[in-house]
Amino acid sequence: MTTRIGLVGAGFIGGRHADSLAAQDGVAVVGVADPRADRAAAVAGRVGARAYAGWADLLDAEDLDALYVCVPPHGHGAVEEAAIGLGLALFVEKPLATDLATAERLAARIGDAGLLTSVGYHWRYLDTVETARGLLAETPARMVLAAWLDKAPGVDWWARQKQSGGQTVEQATHLFDVARMLVGEVSGGSAVGSRSPEGPGDILDVCTAALRFESGAVGSFSSSCLLPRGTRIGIELVAPGLGLELTEHQLVVSDRDGRRTVDRQVDPIAAEDRAFVAAVRGADDDVRAPYAEALRTHRLVTAVAAAAAGNGTVQLPATIGAQR
Missing domain, CATH: 3.30.360.10 (Dihydrodipicolinate Reductase; domain 2)
Structure with missing residues (x-):
């Protein structure tokens, strides 16, 4: 079965993840959301996805297995809250937020929901x-x-x-x-x-x-x-x-x-993306920075x-x- 992934944030790192994910067999990046329409369209066009103006539109329109959150630090919070409410597996780019309080709140909700998460500390x-x-x-x-x-x-x-x-x-x-x-x-x-x-x-x-x-x-x-x-x-x-x-x-x-x-000898971003997708599919668990671990950093x-x-x-x- 195809693993359907949504991407929020079409900047440099979001684009790298989109390309990495699209190169995996059985993975489809189905939607890309960014307030800059040109960036959303460019990344979506490269990977055969649909472009959205905002993450709420993406979550409303697409049936997803997982969501990548690749927003600037101040953009964290509401999008993760919405994804948690939908029970989606979450990949969150570092840092978790500009502050500690937002990350602590999200960590508590993720822990209560028992969601699969990974954070983009790709050096690991x-x-x-x-x-x-x-x-x-x-x-x-x-x-x-x-x-x-x-x-x-x-x-x-x-x-x-x-x-x-x-x-x-x-x-x-x-x-x-x-x-x-x-x-x-x-x-x-x-x-x-x-x-x-x-x-x-x-x-x-x-x-x-x-x-x-x-x-x-x-x-x-x-x-x-x-x-x-x-x-x-x-x-x-x-x-x-x-x-x-x-x-x-x-x-x-x-x-x-x-x-x-x-x-x-490895591309660390491709490696972390493969590990996350494998975990979403239940095939393996090599997620090295789940949200709780990233919170300590x-x-x-x-x-x-x-x-x-x-x-x-x-x-x-x-x-x-x-x-x-």
Whole structure:
């Protein structure tokens, strides 16, 4: 049987998911909703779907097995609420929201409904991340050095605090998520940030955090959107006799045998889409970031962002590591 999927949000990441899904056998993207008619029509045309002006029209018109929510951070909330009411399996692009309260509310409703969910932390599907996890299993990391030093994306909402949540929440969240996956939960720390006159919008354009993990490992996480292009986007891990440098494209391993580079062999977005569709069909369950797991990362990044904009102390919710 054909798995029928609706897509809300026809921007860059929504288009990547649409193309990935359309390439799978037995999957049909049947509707694409976006308030910009040109974008909805362009993505819908590529995958043989119908274009809709809004998600409510899409949900009213189509019989769906699952819904992809690929909206800007401030767009989360109402569309997920409607999908939960319909009992639809949900794929939600990160971040979960600009704030924590919206994500907590949705997580509670999803948990009560028992819905299948997946969140777009696609770095979790990198084969190089699996390699790194295997290497760290016997030699746990003692230090994490993460940086997202880049330019500001060209979309108008990104540099507006109320619409994106800032760079830590919207972009560097991938690094915090991978650190949680490879090192464990964070117990506390501090963060500082600043905004220069040259910075875009009203977000902090430089931010750095010093964190301690429950394992005793320590880490620093720095981000900036002031550069003309991406110069350093990745995470380094230091363990006894082992150094790892991980980006979205490759892993560099330094150990007693020397230094070697391992290029990724999989498209992580295609991999996460295949895993989600398989779970929707009940054929397999390799969903690596269900909503409850992604919520733990969102709790962390919102705490870091609040500290950087406030008194500097990262105050983690008591539920930071709690399962729902």
